[in-house]
Amino acid sequence: MEALWLSLRLALCVATILLLLGMPLAYWLSQARWRGKFLIESVVALPLVLPPTVLGFYVLMAMGANGPLGKIWVAWFGHTLAFTFTGLIIASALYSLPFAVQPLVAAFESVDKRLLDAAAVLGAGRLRTFCKIILPLSIPGVVTAAVLSFAHTLGEFGVVLMVGGNIPGVTRTVSIDIYDRVQSLDYSAANRMAIALLLISFAVLSTIHAVNRRAWSPWPVKHGE
Amino acid sequence: MELAARIRFARRNPGREEFHLDVDFHIGPGITILFGPSGAGKSTLLDCIAGLLRPADARIMLGDKVLHDCVAKSFVPPQQRHIAYLFQSPALFPHMTVEENAGFGLPHASDSDRKRAVRHLLEMFRVAHLAHSKAGRISGGEAQRVALARALAPAPRAVLLDEPLKGLDAELKSSIVDDLLAWNGVNRVPILYVTHQRDEVDALGARVIALDRGRIVSEGLPQNVLDAPRTKRLARAAGFENYLTAIVQELREADGVMRARLAESQTELELPLGYATVGTRVQVAIRAGDILLATQRPVGLSARNILEGTIESIEVRGATAVCRVNAGAVFLVHVTPGALRALEIESGKRVWLVIKTHSCQLVDS
Secondary structure, three states: OHHHHHHHHHHHHHHHHHHHHHHHHHHHHHHOOOOOHHHHHHHHHHHHHOOHHHHHHHHHHHHOOOOHHHHHHHHHHOOOOOOOHHHHHHHHHHHHHHHHHHHHHHHHHOOOHHHHHHHHHOOOOHHHHHHHHHHHHOHHHHHHHHHHHHHHHHOOOHHHHHHHOOOOOOOOOHHHHHHHHHHOOOHHHHHHHHHHHHHHHHHHHHHHHHHHOHHHOOOOOOOOO | OOEEEEEEEEEOOOOOOOEEEEEEEEEOOEEEEEEOOOOOOHHHHHHHHHOOOOOOEEEEEEOOEEEEEOOOOEEOOHHHOOEEEEOOOOOOOOOOEHHHHHOOOOOOOOHHHHHHHHHHHHHHOOOHHHOOOEHHHOOHHHHHHHHHHHHHOOOOOEEEEEOOOOOOOHHHHHHHHHHHHHHHHHOOOEEEEEEOOHHHHHHHOOEEEEEEOOEEEEEEOHHHHHOOOOEHHHHHHOOOOEEEEEEEEEEEOOOOEEEEEEOOOOOEEEEEOOOOOOOOEEEEEEOHHHOEEEOOOOOOOOOOEEEEEEEEEEEEEOOEEEEEEEOOOEEEEEEOHHHHHHOOOOOOOEEEEEEOHHHOEEEEO
């Protein structure tokens, strides 16, 4: 059970961080007309195609005592990031980044451009337009982003193993715990954990589909657009 | 308050020819109509004035305030121009109530001031009863009224209306126009009103600027601009059904007329004198409703053009019967279904077309 709580805590932290960082990034991606934008979009999407071990390897290198991130961290906090819960959050956030950013970009881009023009001629600046128009009209996308990054972090294995190792209560997440138990032939314990993960993932995905289904949506359906 | 604009703007659309906007005009308080066929650049022009587009070469003044001066490199963003802009779609914020929409342009007013201003405008445009409805759930005509109230709430210094009444029925249209005129009577600011509907032009009865292919082709009173359209595209938008190519035969400068022969036929027409010499090809536009039909050769008429032809086909559309008449070229003629019966007009019948010289408009092709 310790592993399950750890996984849930990790997923919650990652989803929160990704929403906070993902919204400004997604807003920029949805509005910018800079020619080099595709490069940033590719970097954001990279974790989708990269094997988790490759990403985990680079993150581990960066976090090590001689890595760029590791050096700064050691200078400030006196210990390395690798094999800590914080290190796990950073690595998982990187790995789940596209799962948060892409639904947000899609939602922000689908807001009718004329609504933004209308807000502009009525005197609203970027921040007011974002908070009052874009964000409220993108609620389903925000929910999707939060839920997908939560669910994706919950089940992550490769990156966690590379960066966090297998320290009980610190970095042993539920997927690693399942792997461990199978290795030690404790199938019934592995089964309990696997079912718990399956049910949580299903519940979480049902939430997205319920929110995005118009009939159940807490948001009024747009008419005549 | 006066709005003065000189704008040169080029837009490259991949796969299509480059679009150039090149205009220079100024308008005073009250309504000015911007008239032109679709694709003339009307919406682009409004976007430039509102500051949603930033043309490289422009100077736009509102009163004594410079909104955009490419030489002095000053550009006031749309948020600070105090120009109301109503698009073709109402563009209401669907997640807000009607009241919240109408008050959106007044974020700095106190709650009670905003409520009072919003209520006043919603009453003026007769949508006060919808104040607490979600904007996404009201009808098209109501939404357009709310959009108008929302645009006018911040007391704008100029108003841009881009076909605001498109798709609404005639009765609703004229009542919204009346409300707008009432507002303008109190708030004497320039209003630029885009339309290509002749009936709206007549209802507003204001000065018209005709735009075609990014240029101002004529301006003045509606009857001068729309009854004597200068280009074929403009004529089509102004409701001219017949376009004929003719070759000038003879200039009679003393009478102010010229004789021309229709291309590929022997039929001759008398036209108002235009900038043409003998042998040049000219384009003539004639309204189908300006042509008379006779079943016998008329005599003793002042009309100078009497052409013999045969009815090719008849199509009744509501209160209008459209006859296709071959008189060297095919003419479309509008008559009433009653006239059709009284004259016993049917396909193949021999008829005479009667066309006044000044019903023939020379247009640029």
